[in-house]
Structures are given as C-alpha cells and as structure tokens.
Amino acid sequence: MHLFNGSNIFLKDIPVYSEPEFRGLVIAACQNGGRLLNFFGQALAADLIRLLAIVGYDDEGKIVPYATTLSGSPASYECLTKDWFAAHLFEREIAEQWAVVPREHPWLKPLRYHENYRGVPDVWPQVMAKTIPGMYPFYKVEGEEVHEVGVGPVHAGIIEPGHFRFQCHGEQVLHLEIQLGYQHRGVESLMTSGDLRRCALLSESIAGDTVVGHSTAFCEVVESLSGCLIPARAQAIRAVGLELERVANHVGDLAALSADVGFLPPAAFFGRMRGDYLNLLLTLMGNRFGKGLCRPGGVLFDIPNDMAAELIRELKVCQKEFEDVSELLFTRPSVLARFEELGVISSESAFKYGLVGPAGRASQLARDIRTDYASGIWQFYHIPVSLAATGDVYGRALVRRQEVLRSLDFLIRILSALPEGMIFVQPGPMKKDAMALSLVEGWRGELMHIAITDWKGDWARYKIKDPSFHNWTALAMSMRGEEISDFPLCNKSFNLSYAGHDL
Amino acid sequence: MLLLKSIVLQWLYVGLMAPFLCGVIIKTKALVVGRVGPPLFQPFYDLLKLTRKQNVYSQTTTFIFRCAPVVVLSSLLILSLFIPLISQPAPIRFAGDILMFVYLLGIGRFFLIASSFDTGFSFAGMGASREAFFSCFTEVAFFMNLIILALLAQSISLSQMIGASTPLSWPLFGPALILVVSSLFLILLAENGRIPVDDPATHLELTMIHEVMILDYSGRDLAAMLYGAMLKFLIFAGILVPLLVPVRLGQAFPDLLVFTAGLIAIAVLVGIIESIMARLRLNRVRHLLLAAFALAFFGFIVTLWSRL
Known part of the structure; x- marks a missing residue:
C-alpha cells in the first residue's frame, strides 16, 4: 500500500502499528532505500496521539505512510533518532507540539518555544515559562582557552532572527548550535x-x-x-x-x-x-x-x-x-x-x-x-x-x-x-x-x-x-x-x- | 610663529584631504562596478552628520571607552604633522622622529584595542585580537622599511628620508626602492583594513577587523574614530607618494599639486584593487603580511649589498 506525490488516502487505510513495530518498520524502511519525508503527530482525543511517519523511496517515487497511536500521560515512545539521525528535529517538534516524550533522544530541547497544542503540561515546563530569549541549555565546551560567541537574534544585516552560539578556540569553531523559533507564527x-x-x-x-x-x-x-x-x-x-x-x-x-x-x-x-x-x-x-x-x-x-x-x-x-x-x-x-x-x-x-x-x-x-x-x-x-x-x-x-x-x-x-x-x-x-x-x-x-x-x-x-x-x-x-x-x-x-x- | 603657521596649514591640508581620499576610493569602487556612487564629498557630510548626533554609551563601558576616540584622533593628528609634503619639510621633525612616529601609531592602536575590550562585546574582542595579531607583522615590516629608507637617505628623520628636496634616486636605489614601495603598499592595505585584509564595506560582524572594534561607538565619538581611520590612510599614502613620485619642482605650490595627485592616484589604485579581488580568508592574511616583511627584508639585504 503506497502513495505517490499528490495522491491521497483514506485514514482508515493507513496501517496502524504498535509502537515498537512502528519504530522497527520505519527504521527498516529508511535503511532500505527509503528516507523520512515527514514525521508528525496529530491529536485524536484528549489523551490519544497519532504519530505518522511518511517514508519516501526516491528511486521509485513511491511514498509509504506508517502510523501508531500513543496514550498515557506523559505519552512517550522510543526515539527514532538513535537509529535514524535525520529524525531528530521531527522528534523535537513532536515533543513540543504534542507533549510526547521521545525516550533517549540525545538533545531534547524545544524547537520553537511555544506551548503544546493539547493544553497538557509541557515536556519542558521550566523553559516554556520564559519568553524568548531566555536561558536555554546550550551545548558547552569548557576550558580556559575556549570562548563563547553569541550572534543574534538581532543581526547587522537585513536577515531574519536566529541565535547562533559558537564555542570557539581562538578563531576556530569547535561547535555551533543554532537556536531558532523567533519567527514562530503558528x-x-x-x-x-x-x-x-x-x-x-x-x-x-x-x-x-x-x-x-x-x-x-x-x-x-x-x-x-x-x-x-x-x-x-x-x-x-x-x-x-x-x-x-x-x-x-x-x-x-x-x-x-x-x-x-x-x-x-x-x-x-x-x-x-x-x-x-x-x-x-x-x-x-x-x-x-x-x-x-x-x-x-x-x-x-x-x-x-x-x-x-x-x-x-x-x-x-x-x-x-x-x-x-x-x-x-x-x-x-x-x-x-x-x-x-x-x-x-x-x-x-x-x-x-x-x-x-x-x-x-x-x-x-x-x-x-x-x-x-x-x-x-x-x-x-x-x-x-x-x-x-x-x-x-x-x-x-x-x-x-x-x-x-x-x-x-x-x-x-x-x-x-x-x-x-x-x-x-x-x-x-x-x-x-x-x-x-x-x-x-x-x-x-x-x-x-x-x-x-x-x-x-x-x-x-x-x-x-x-x-x-x-x-x-x-x-x-x-x-x-x-x-x-x-x-x-x-x-x-x-x-x-x-x-x-x-x- | 612660523611653526604654528606651518602646523595650521598642514592640518588644514590633511584635514580636508583625508575624507576626500575616502570619497575617491568609494567613488572608484562604484564606477568600476557600473554604479553612480555617492558624491566625492559624501564622507564630509557623513562626518558632519555624526558630529551633530549624541553619543550613546553602553553600561559596561568605563572611561577607557570614552577617552579612546580622543587619543586615537589626537595621536593621528600629531602623526600627520610628521609627514613632509614633498620638498616642504614636515612641521615636526627631528633626528629619530621615525621612532616617535611608530610609537604614536602604537598608542592609537593600543587605545583602540583597549576600548573594544572595554565594551565586553565578544565580536569587538575578536576584532581586537585580530588587530593585535596582524599589527605584530605590520609593525615589524614597517620598521624594516624605515631602516632601509634611513640607510638610503643617511638620516633618521622622516623629513629627510622621504621629503628631502633631492628625492631618493630611482636609478641609484631602484631595486631596494621597488621592494620598499611594494612592502609599504601591502602595509597600507593591512593597516587601513582594506581588501584583501579587511572589508570596510561589510556588515558581517564575524568577519570584521577594524569596523567591529568601533561598532559600539556613536555620534561624535564615532566621527572621531572614522576621521582617525581616514587620517591614517592619508598618512600611509603620504609616506608612499614622495617615494613613488621623484619629482621635486622646488616651489611649494606645484609640489603640493604633485603630492595631491599622487595621493589621489593611490586612492584610485586601492579602489580598483578592492573591486577586482575578493578578500583573503582570515588565516591567510598573515601570509600576505609576511610577504610584506619578506619584501622589506630583501630590500634590506639589497641596501646593505649596495653599500658594501
């Protein structure tokens, strides 16, 4: 059962798997010629979340949807990022929008700093209470000779707002973390x-x-x-x-x-x-x-x-x-x-x-x-x-x-x-x-x-x-x-x- | 009285020429890429505009930040009195004034760097460290060139070295002078933050050197800093012109015209260079500065050789 670009499907035709099965199938699909085109959540009821992963096969032009449902409070599932790195922003997005915790996500922090769409407690209550810009956890390199350079969100040129946090050793950049979300309009x-x-x-x-x-x-x-x-x-x-x-x-x-x-x-x-x-x-x-x-x-x-x-x-x-x-x-x-x-x-x-x-x-x-x-x-x-x-x-x-x-x-x-x-x-x-x-x-x-x-x-x-x-x-x-x-x-x-x- | 008059005249000349040269560079760059560009006198208007504006100070700055523009501008104004305008000796001249010259430059730079650290602003700190690093190279190369000129002119006064009524003879010292002039030109580009070392037109804080150090200044202070930068360009060009133009007519006014034409030619050349090449990657800049030193060093060897 698969889709093509521009096609549609009845929701009842999308196969719904159990959470571990869903995870295994999506990862297997990605590792076998597919890639994650999209991964997002949808609230079905007050405490029922549907996760939809859309996997595309570039060579054949076919698109396969996978679905699973989560409940519980807070709802959680084992993250895909561990096995498929490209999923990491999608999972942060899901966590932010639906207050669903991707377990063992390596760098779980808010993406756009808004409250979740369900009206339940957020995954990060202490961060969400503050408005941008606040004190967020940034990846830090420690040491005498390491210095930190923060650029933005207000820039010198006519560009959009974003915050860039560099960890530098002299002129050399050891790490850069980019924090966006200033343009979130919903x-x-x-x-x-x-x-x-x-x-x-x-x-x-x-x-x-x-x-x-x-x-x-x-x-x-x-x-x-x-x-x-x-x-x-x-x-x-x-x-x-x-x-x-x-x-x-x-x-x-x-x-x-x-x-x-x-x-x-x-x-x-x-x-x-x-x-x-x-x-x-x-x-x-x-x-x-x-x-x-x-x-x-x-x-x-x-x-x-x-x-x-x-x-x-x-x-x-x-x-x-x-x-x-x-x-x-x-x-x-x-x-x-x-x-x-x-x-x-x-x-x-x-x-x-x-x-x-x-x-x-x-x-x-x-x-x-x-x-x-x-x-x-x-x-x-x-x-x-x-x-x-x-x-x-x-x-x-x-x-x-x-x-x-x-x-x-x-x-x-x-x-x-x-x-x-x-x-x-x-x-x-x-x-x-x-x-x-x-x-x-x-x-x-x-x-x-x-x-x-x-x-x-x-x-x-x-x-x-x-x-x-x-x-x-x-x-x-x-x-x-x-x-x-x-x-x-x-x-x-x-x-x-x-x-x-x-x- | 005579001294006072010559000082006033010198300041009048350099004071008006400095922003004009800046206008010439900007106009050249605009013309090369097919734009009309701002009027030649735009830098004057900009400076006037800034002097009418209020100074704004950030709360982290101390008195260092406030006195830096005064020190920078006054050190450069004094420096400009050391420049001989072809066959007309400089208002201030004495044996060994080249040392004074170099260290006055150093004082200005020191306060510029100190003031940018004073802002507690990470970009300014980066700009300051770049400036300090690059000036290690340019100062040595600059000294080397002065030593060569001193050897050639048998004098350690700037007025004698470059401004004597009989110029350094190109037929006699040609090889050494070519090396000195090329080295000094590279130093001019580096010291004044021109392409390929720095881009005075950029708005990208992370790449700046000179511009980022004065980023926190506003109003009259900014005008002083910008005016200082223009003076610095004139001073470096003013050292090059008497070497490049070995024409001495012996009369004050025609010589001044020759000198002015030389300054404008250098400004145009800098404008053209800025239009036809990209800026160097920052970690390659030191290679360019080392090249300036190497040129000066070979000039030194050539000079010693010819004197044996």
Whole structure:
C-alpha cells in the first residue's frame, strides 16, 4: 500500500502499528532505500496521539505512510533518532507540539518555544515559562582557552532572527548550535482554522521567498482531496512561476556569496539581475514575489502568446548575461580560494543529516522532487539534476549556477510550447477522513504539505515542512573546525529560511 | 610663529584631504562596478552628520571607552604633522622622529584595542585580537622599511628620508626602492583594513577587523574614530607618494599639486584593487603580511649589498 506525490488516502487505510513495530518498520524502511519525508503527530482525543511517519523511496517515487497511536500521560515512545539521525528535529517538534516524550533522544530541547497544542503540561515546563530569549541549555565546551560567541537574534544585516552560539578556540569553531523559533507564527494551526481563500494567502506567507513553492504545494493538496484535475496549461504556468522563483533566488544567492567575499562586480551585476527575474514575475502576474499566482483549481493569470514571446526574448538576454557574470565569479582565483574546501559536508554526512535541495545535491545526493516524485507538468518535462561532488561552498555555488542555466533553458522551452486550454477549474468539496500529501521542489529543496480532513471534510491537521527544516543541522555541522570569520559565507551558501523552519 | 603657521596649514591640508581620499576610493569602487556612487564629498557630510548626533554609551563601558576616540584622533593628528609634503619639510621633525612616529601609531592602536575590550562585546574582542595579531607583522615590516629608507637617505628623520628636496634616486636605489614601495603598499592595505585584509564595506560582524572594534561607538565619538581611520590612510599614502613620485619642482605650490595627485592616484589604485579581488580568508592574511616583511627584508639585504 503506497502513495505517490499528490495522491491521497483514506485514514482508515493507513496501517496502524504498535509502537515498537512502528519504530522497527520505519527504521527498516529508511535503511532500505527509503528516507523520512515527514514525521508528525496529530491529536485524536484528549489523551490519544497519532504519530505518522511518511517514508519516501526516491528511486521509485513511491511514498509509504506508517502510523501508531500513543496514550498515557506523559505519552512517550522510543526515539527514532538513535537509529535514524535525520529524525531528530521531527522528534523535537513532536515533543513540543504534542507533549510526547521521545525516550533517549540525545538533545531534547524545544524547537520553537511555544506551548503544546493539547493544553497538557509541557515536556519542558521550566523553559516554556520564559519568553524568548531566555536561558536555554546550550551545548558547552569548557576550558580556559575556549570562548563563547553569541550572534543574534538581532543581526547587522537585513536577515531574519536566529541565535547562533559558537564555542570557539581562538578563531576556530569547535561547535555551533543554532537556536531558532523567533519567527514562530503558528502557521500550521492557522491553516486548520481558516477557510480555503484565507489558507491560500497563508500558504504564500510561510516563507516570503518561496511563495510559488509553498502555494503550489498547498493547491496540490486541496486539489488532491477534492479530486480536481487541473488543466495542463495551469500546471505549466505554475512551473514557470516556480522556476522563475528558483532562478531569482539562486541569482540573489550568488550575489550575496560574492558580496560576502568582498568581490563587488558580480555582487552588483547579480543583484541587478535578480531584480530582472523578479520583474519577469511581475510581468507574468503583477507581483514580484509570485503572490496570487496559484490557487486551488489552477492559476489566476494566463500567459497570452505575445507575453510568452516577450518573456522568451527577455530570458534569452538574461541567459547571456548570467553566463558572462558567472564566468567572472567562478574563474577569479581569489574567490575560489574563499569558496573551496569551506564548510565541507561529505556525501555520507549529507545522507545522514538528510540534506535536501541544492545543499544536498552539492554533496552528491541526487534528490530532486521534479525528477524523483514527478507530478504535474514535471511528468512531461525533465530538468537534469545538477550535482557537485565537493560538498563545500564552491559546490553549493556551482549547483546554483547549473540550476539557473537549466531552469532558464526549461523556461524558454516551456514558454514556447505552452499547453492549450483553460487555466482554472473550480475544485469540488473535499474528501472526508482522508490524508493528502504534496511534494514540491522549491528553490531551497523539497517542501512538503500534508493535509488531514475530519469526518466533515474540514481540516483536522495541516503539516508543513520547509526544506530548511532538514538542512539547518548540516549548516551547524559544516562549521566544525572552520574559522568563525568564514561563518557568514558558509551560512550564505546554505541560505536557509528562518520563517520556513519556525512556521 | 612660523611653526604654528606651518602646523595650521598642514592640518588644514590633511584635514580636508583625508575624507576626500575616502570619497575617491568609494567613488572608484562604484564606477568600476557600473554604479553612480555617492558624491566625492559624501564622507564630509557623513562626518558632519555624526558630529551633530549624541553619543550613546553602553553600561559596561568605563572611561577607557570614552577617552579612546580622543587619543586615537589626537595621536593621528600629531602623526600627520610628521609627514613632509614633498620638498616642504614636515612641521615636526627631528633626528629619530621615525621612532616617535611608530610609537604614536602604537598608542592609537593600543587605545583602540583597549576600548573594544572595554565594551565586553565578544565580536569587538575578536576584532581586537585580530588587530593585535596582524599589527605584530605590520609593525615589524614597517620598521624594516624605515631602516632601509634611513640607510638610503643617511638620516633618521622622516623629513629627510622621504621629503628631502633631492628625492631618493630611482636609478641609484631602484631595486631596494621597488621592494620598499611594494612592502609599504601591502602595509597600507593591512593597516587601513582594506581588501584583501579587511572589508570596510561589510556588515558581517564575524568577519570584521577594524569596523567591529568601533561598532559600539556613536555620534561624535564615532566621527572621531572614522576621521582617525581616514587620517591614517592619508598618512600611509603620504609616506608612499614622495617615494613613488621623484619629482621635486622646488616651489611649494606645484609640489603640493604633485603630492595631491599622487595621493589621489593611490586612492584610485586601492579602489580598483578592492573591486577586482575578493578578500583573503582570515588565516591567510598573515601570509600576505609576511610577504610584506619578506619584501622589506630583501630590500634590506639589497641596501646593505649596495653599500658594501
């Protein structure tokens, strides 16, 4: 019994196992070609919690759900992290949201510092009583020559809030712990309370730079539950939005990487080009960040033939400019000296941490939802997966460069052959007591939305996972042994979302 | 009276040139990447703006933090009086003034470092330790260069060494002078926190050296610190120009014009370097500084050799 990207299942069809059996099955699945796509809880009754683990098989594109139920107070289960490291943030999230204790979790502390959704005593009563920032347990290195550097949550640049605690020996970083949660807005619970029109707007605000990605995932979930097949033209236009978003953000990242090493020309040129791509989105649908493009049932803006021709013409200019400027950045020895061998994540480590997106592909993890779990237009169009072998800042920059070129290529291809037809169909009522899931390759990597409906067809649980959720750990680990002055560069090479993590 | 007049004139000149050179660098960087950039006189406006603002002090700071801007700025203002403006000897000159010169630089640096420790701010502490570490290299290299110049000019006064009415002859001392000038240029980049050593334009606290040490200053104190940094650039450029431009017209005004043109040329060069290369990784900076020392050291050997 398995699912595919964008499909749905009745809750009664999800196999429910006993807790030890569930644990064994999930771990066995992960160790045999699968990986943990999502792991979350849902309250069924006052003291009954359902845990759902979603395991994906990248090679086959199939998705298998596992479920177990927990009760007792406080409810607890044996943690998966011991055997499958990539589960550790999911388990901290479950512990925080549902006051369920993952026994023997190696570093059990709150993730976003909010009270649990059940209204029972929290796992950490002493921590939850204080508001951020407070005294939380941080991993500490002791010794005369060790010093601690705390950065944030207020930063010098225009970035989101997060706290970084470095344990340093001189300039060398021994350990970095990242504490987020400052952007927690309660998106998941807001999603379950609102009507669909409101949810569509909410989904566009999960992470301000992944608007098309998250809203596409949201729409696919709703369409799946309401059995609505959207027209091919709408799917193609969504893909155009998604790829424009990817290109704009990757180009912006390359600009930021260049600025961080103090190399001005590409920073200035790429910075301007990012604006060009955002302006293409503006041409397409009147918003530079893609807000208002995707709605359940299709898209709200069509691309007329003359606009498509205009977009293609501008994209070709952008393509040429991008090639020239990236040549400038990637051939400068002083830039390469900064990028290479910095923040290395080996292929094995990347697998262990469960990296996704460009950061994972830079460490040779060929994970790309557009290829592995193709749905919508991606079943007909193929973008080659861009890989790098080095796993360092250079690798992550190189993957971005490749992806920009390939996405531009795809955009020109699809804009010159847009499927004919409508762009919107009205979705019907939603299935009752069902679960739908959607995976989208956002520009940061795999993002996932899961919706569970109750017996009336209303939302019972809405689960969002931003790619950053997988990748933050890797950023912390990549800094070990590096110089603290290289952190901003390493951070920029991952460029993870705070809002997407904090929800 | 004559001394007073020359001091006032010198201060007037360096006081106005220092922010202008800073403006030249910023403008050059902007033009190279195709931007318009701020006006050339923007640093003046910025300094004026800051002087009208209030000083804000954190509660952890002591009097050290408050007196550092005064010491830094005044030490650099005094230093600027040691700089001969081509064929016009410096207002303050005496045998052995090079020692005074180097130690006045040291006092300014000491107070800058002390003030950043005074903030109790972990970034400032890191910046201070970087500054202290790198200055170990630059000071030695700087001394080495001064020794070479002293040997070549047969004098231990800065005015004689670089500002004599007959300049150090390039045909005669060419090899040694090339090494000295390159070494001094690297020292100029390092001492003034320019790329490839430090990035004056960055906002990333973890990577800064000079900027992070003055991060806690505001208002007039910040203006003093920034003005001090501009003066320091002028002082180092002012040592290089008389060596690089062996033109002495013998008249005060044309010589001053030549000197000014030289200063602007150095500012433009620094601006171009900042635009065409990335900053070094911090643990590689010492290699660059060692290179500055090595250049000076070979200059020393060449000088000794030629005098045998």
